[in-house]
């Protein structure tokens with residue numbers, strides 16, 4: 223990738239809608255965490271998947287377990303969240319929706335509530351320090367933990383939606399797609415939707431989730447994460463595709479994550495192509511920029527070079543993401559304006 227192109231992808235203003243906090247921790251921050259916890263004996267090579275390397279999706283979830291050992295106190299979460307926000311801003315991201323699963327850790331006194339409070343504090347501090355980025359937060363439900371935990375998490379998210387000055391805007395359903403079934407989580411997700419939380423749901427990340435995707439689409443979600451196996455060419459169905467298209471539900475697409483996690487065999491086989499050709503709203507995202515060693519500029523660059531998008535098309539892709547976000551109307555308008563102002567300076 224040549225330098226001039228790199229500059230373009232970095233310069234264009236971007237919107238990141240699918241970023242898991244603990245998957246987004248950079249190598250530099252990881253090394254600080256490791257230095258704080260030498261007794262854990264963790265090497266930074268275990269917390270990231272470098273270029274050319276691949277892991278099964280299952281192995282990716284082992285990596286998150288290691289990271290969670292390193293990020294287990296309010297102090298860690300504050301440091302990690304601030305660094306992640308600053309790194310996205312440095313990459314030209316003007317609007318970020320960060321997501322994370324609240325955890326409790328008895329040995330450090332961390333509760334699920336203080337977990338969320340700490341992420342919100344990091345967002346607040348970045349705002350105070352005038353980091354050039356607007357940040358919103360989605361509370362994540364880890365599907366492996368079942369119905370009761372999901373319901374408890376939704377209640378927490380609901381509380382924070384009402385008390386966070388609009389920073390908590392939605393709920394994410396994520397976690398190992400081979401564990402648990404979405405049908406058990408429907409009441410919790412329904413409740414979230416009814417109280418006004420936006421829903422961003424990981425769907426059809428692996429082939430065996432067709433029936434689950436049918437159920438989740440009936441909610442319906444406001445955005446879909448991955449949706450790798452929705453279309454008939456990979457074992458999904460026309461029925462699923464029709465529903466997604468009719469309801470115009472945007473897809474959050476993470477090229478590097480899917481290729482490194484081996485749910486997609488190569489970049490040119492990525493389902494970005496399928497949906498983009500149908501002019502369906504597609505939003506390039508990083509998923510876990512730390513674990514997969516990427517950033518949003520690189521994801522746009524990959525999409526453009528793999529599928530032959532010119533600079534105009536790349537610009538349109540990044541601008542379209544504004545309307546796919548869960549930002550309130552006034553903020554969407556502010557962002558649109560920003561894009562219009564920047565355009566003549568960046569597009570030639």
Ligand SMILES: CNc1ncnc2c1ncn2[C@@H]1O[C@H](COP(=O)(O)O)[C@@H](O)[C@H]1O
Nearest residue numbers: 242243244245286322323362364396397398
């Ligand atoms: C690779 N594809 C993926 N599919 C599904 N869930 C994923 C994921 N990548 C990350 N997560 C979810 O995000 C958590 C880490 O961030 P937080 O501790 O929440 O900040 C993981 O434990 C998993 O639940």
Ligand SMILES: [Zn+2]
Nearest residue numbers: 242396447509
């Ligand atoms: Zn994800």
